[in-house]
Amino acid sequence: MIQFHNVTKRYPGGYEALTNVSLNLPAGEMAFLTGHSGAGKSTLLKIISLIEKPTRGQAILNQINLNTVSRKRIPYIRRNIGIIFQDHQLLFDRPVFDNVAMPLIIQGYAHPEIRKRTRAALDKVGLLHKEKSMPITLSGGEQQRVGIARAVVHKPMLLLADEPTGNLDPVLSREIMQIFVEFHQVGVSVLVASHDLNLIEELQKPVVTLNQGSVIHNDLERDDDR
Amino acid sequence: MTDNIHQYRPGAFKQLTAWLLHHFQSLVFSLGKIYRSPSSTLMTVAVIGITLTLPGGFYLFLKNIENISGDFRSTTQISLYLKLDTTLDQAHRLEQQLSANPDVADTLLITRSQALAEFKKHSGFGESIEQLADNPLPHTLIVQPRQNMETLNIKTLQSKLQSLPLVDIAKLDTEWLERLYTLLDMAKRAVIIISLLFSFAVLLIIGNTIRLDIQNRYQEIIVTKLIGATDAFIRRPFLYGGVWYGLFGGILSWLLVELSALVLSGPFARLNLLYQAEFKLMTFTLSDFMILIAASTLLGLAGSWLAVARHLNEIEPK
Numbered sequence: 069m070i071q072f073h074n075v076t077k078r079y080p081g082g083y084e085a086l087t088n089v090s091l092n093l094p095a096g097e098m099a100f101l102t103g104h105s106g107a108g109k110s111t112l113l114k115i116i117s118l119i120e121k122p123t124r125g126q127a128i129l130n131q132i133n134l135n136t137v138s139r140k141r142i143p144y145i146r147r148n149i150g151i152i153f154q155d156h157q158l159l160f161d162r163p164v165f166d167n168v169a170m171p172l173i174i175q176g177y178a179h180p181e182i183r184k185r186t187r188a189a190l191d192k193v194g195l196l197h198k199e200k201s202m203p204i205t206l207s208g209g210e211q212q213r214v215g216i217a218r219a220v221v222h223k224p225m226l227l228l229a230d231e232p233t234g235n236l237d238p239v240l241s242r243e244i245m246q247i248f249v250e251f252h253q254v255g256v257s258v259l260v261a262s263h264d265l266n267l268i269e270e271l272q273k274p275v276v277t278l279n280q281g282s283v284i285h286n287d288l289e290r291d292d293d294r
Numbered sequence: 295m296t297d298n299i300h301q302y303r304p305g306a307f308k309q310l311t312a313w314l315l316h317h318f319q320s321l322v323f324s325l326g327k328i329y330r331s332p333s334s335t336l337m338t339v340a341v342i343g344i345t346l347t348l349p350g351g352f353y354l355f356l357k358n359i360e361n362i363s364g365d366f367r368s369t370t371q372i373s374l375y376l377k378l379d380t381t382l383d384q385a386h387r388l389e390q391q392l393s394a395n396p397d398v399a400d401t402l403l404i405t406r407s408q409a410l411a412e413f414k415k416h417s418g419f420g421e422s423i424e425q426l427a428d429n430p431l432p433h434t435l436i437v438q439p440r441q442n443m444e445t446l447n448i449k450t451l452q453s454k455l456q457s458l459p460l461v462d463i464a465k466l467d468t469e470w471l472e473r474l475y476t477l478l479d480m481a482k483r484a485v486i487i488i489s490l491l492f493s494f495a496v497l498l499i500i501g502n503t504i505r506l507d508i509q510n511r512y513q514e515i516i517v518t519k520l521i522g523a524t525d526a527f528i529r530r531p532f533l534y535g536g537v538w539y540g541l542f543g544g545i546l547s548w549l550l551v552e553l554s555a556l557v558l559s560g561p562f563a564r565l566n567l568l569y570q571a572e573f574k575l576m577t578f579t580l581s582d583f584m585i586l587i588a589a590s591t592l593l594g595l596a597g598s599w600l601a602v603a604r605h606l607n608e609i610e611p612k
Contacts, residue, residue, distance in 0.1 A: 117520065119611045147522035157517050173319070174523045176312020218521070 069095040069226055069257040070116060075125035077111050077281075085111040087281040088125070091288045093259055095130075095225070098252035099288055100268045101261040103278035109261040112278070113230050116259070117151055118142050130225060147175060150219030154231035156211050158203040164190070164214050165199040171222040189221040190214075193247060209240035216247055220256075227251055229260040233267070241267055316527060324534035335539075338503050342496050342543025346590055347550040349489035350578075354551055356481055358576050363474055370443075370471065372452050374435040375463045385433040388460055392437060397451050400438040406431050432462060445472070493593055496543065500536050500597030507535060508605050515609050525606065532602050533595060540594020544587040552577055 070093040077086040086108045093099055101109050114120040115127050118134060127134040130148065137145060150171075158167050169186045177185070190196045193213040203211055212232060219227060229248065233241035245260075245267055252258045262268060268275060274287030328335045376385055385403055393401045404412075409431040414423055437455065439448050448466065456464040508515070515528055555577045562575045578586065 119520075143519070143522045143524045143527075145522075146520065151520055157513070157520075159514050159517060161514075170518065171521045173316070174518065174521060174527060176316065178311075 069093050069097070069130055070259065071126075071128040072112075072115075073126040073128075075112075075115065075122045075127050077108075077115065077120060078123045085281055086115075086122075086278075089278070089281075089283055090125075091276055091283065091286060093257060093288055095257055096252075096255050097274065097288075098248065098258040099260075099274040099276060100271075101259060101276050101278065102263055102265065102268060104263065106280075107278040108281040109278060110230060111281075113151075113228050113259070113261055116226075116228060117149055118145060143174075147171070147222065148225050150222070150224040150227045152212075152215050152219045152227065152229040152232045154234040156215035158211055158214055158218075160203050162202075163199070164195065164201050164203060164206070167203060167214055168199075168217045168221050170218060175222060185221055186217075189217040192220070192250075193217045209236055209243065212236065212240075212244060213247070216244070220251060225257060227256055227258045227260075229258070229262075231262055232260065233262060233264055238267075242270075245271060316530065320530040320534045324531045324538055327531075327535065328538055335542075338499065338539055339542040339546055341499055342539060342590070342594075343546025343550060345492050345495050345499065346543060346547035346586070347554075349485060349492050350547050350551045350586060351554055352481075352485045352488060353582075354555065354577065356478065356485055358573075359478060359481075361576055362571075362573050363471070363478065370439060370448060370466070372437040372439065372448070372455060373463075373465045374437060374455055374458075374461050375465070376433040376435065376460050377462045378432050380433055380460050382433070384460060385435065388458070389435055392435070392455075397440055397443065397447070398437055399440040402436040402438075404434040404436065406433050409434060493589070496540070496590070496593045497597040497600065500539050500594050501601040503539060504532050504536055504598040504601035505605055507532060508601065508609070512609060515606070516611050519609075520611050529602050529606060532606070533598050536594040536596075536598020536601075537591055538594070540591040540597070541587065543594070544590025547590065548578060548583060548586055 070091070072089050072091045075086055075089045076084065078084045089108070089112065101112060103109055111120060115122055115134065116129060118137060122135055129145065132145060134145075159170075165186055168189055169182050172182045172185055187196060187199065190199055193216050195210060195213055195217065198206065198210065198214075203214060206214065212235075216232070219229075227248065232248075233244050236244065241264060248258050248260060249271065275285065276283060276288055277285035376388070382405060385405070389401050389403045392398050406429050410423070410429050413419075413431065417423075437451075439451055443451075452464050452466045455461055518528055555575060559575050562573075566573055
């Protein structure tokens with residue numbers, strides 16, 4: 069699903085966020101990305117979601133070379149990814165249902181289909197009864213779950229989560245991680261950046277640890293046969 | 295390397311319906327946004343409406359002047375002062391002869407004695423004229439050229455009439471009319487310049503409004519880009535926003551011009567009475583209205599396009 073071959077990312081100004089990172093996340097796998105803040109987790113996720121391009125090395129998403137994607141094709145590739153942000157990035161000017169339905173509207177689904185899928189996604193995160201609420205009236209954990217519903221509503225092949233439990237207490241964090249595990253169980257590839265080491269240990273999934281832009285621990289050794 | 299992107303693209307028909315659907319959604323959404331923030335929208339629409347009122351009003355003003363002066367043109371006359379030794383008989387015969395000319399619509403003979411009587415009555419020189427041994431005034435034949443005759447043809451007719459043996463002077467009093475037309479021509483160009491300048495102003499107003507709109511929705515743009523919205527998808531609601539501003543601004547300016555015409559119609563009627571004329575106050579015709587609305591709507595689209603092209607690409611997720 070995701071393959072990095074000696075990826076280096078240097079920002080203008082010379083700061084090197086990633087140095088020679090190689091990893092391989094097979095399709096349907098779930099893994100964690102850990103490291104201190106500033107270790108390069110976010111940069112790695114940004115390269116996968118086509119926000120940044122590698123300075124050197126090759127990043128491949130589902131057999132698409134992310135180094136050479138044209139601006140025009142970026143939206144279509146992003147539609148294969150569900151992104152979950154630490155601060156959930158909900159739009160507060162519209163109700164929960166409209167927030168979750170956005171990816172479907174963008175992709176031009178028909179209305180009955182949008183209704184069906186949106187409600188299914190909300191049901192999955194246990195918030196179907198809140199579909200008409202405004203996001204501002206929800207708790208932090210609920211808002212994050214709406215963010216997850218929005219990320220999965222269009223059934224992406226890959227879920228990326230950047231510190232999804234960063235603002236939540238341990239109980240809520242465990243709930244959120246459990247949702248990711250459930251998606252993994254139905255075949256979605258999941259990559260979660262987190263520094264909640266206790267929780268990660270509990271879930272017993274492969275872990276990639278970054279330190280100052282370099283991989284210091286890697287359960288996802290590059291496997292060129294894939 | 296196989297390209298796995300295609301399999302996630304919907305079919306052509308589905309894409310088309312989705313495209314149409316989103317156009318409709320953007321249209322409704324941008325209208326809904328206007329409805330939800332009526333005061334700021336009203337301000338923008340008012341500025342556009344008032345800005346467009348000036349060229350629109352000028353245009354209407356010119357149209358009325360042209361209408362009135364066109365009427366003057368049809369009253370152009372050629373006065374033939376016959377030679378003093380012309381007899382009344384000869385004058386009558388000449389009148390008959392001229393009224394048979396297809397270029398002549400009407401003729402009127404003012405005999406020497408009639409002319410003298412008129413002059414005595416109106417000039418105030420009555421007594422001194424009575425001292426004169428002879429009537430100094432000639433027979434006068436007023437020739438009315440046929441309707442809608444070109445100025446050049448009227449001039450040809452004048453010189454033809456001048457060459458008649460009985461005619462002393464054939465006088466065509468059109469100089470003031472030509473001056474008026476030159477002035478009108480200048481005014482027309484002024485209207486074009488004003489229209490261009492004010493259209494540009496409208497373009498900037500709408501562009502700036504849409505720019506602020508884009509800034510206000512920065513967060514939404516970022517999020518929609520991240521979940522796979524194309525540039526066209528993000529652009530659409532803003533473009534429709536500009537179209538609405540232009541459309542409503544155009545309608546407002548039309549209302550303002552019509553209202554101004556209504557205010558002017560009272561004095562205009564009095565003027566008609568004073569000149570014993572029956573001029574109609576011209577307002578916008580349907581085609582004028584359509585042109586105004588189409589132009590303002592296009593300006594709205596162009597203005598928002600400028601803003602969108604400049605500012606939307608700057609917004610990228612970081």
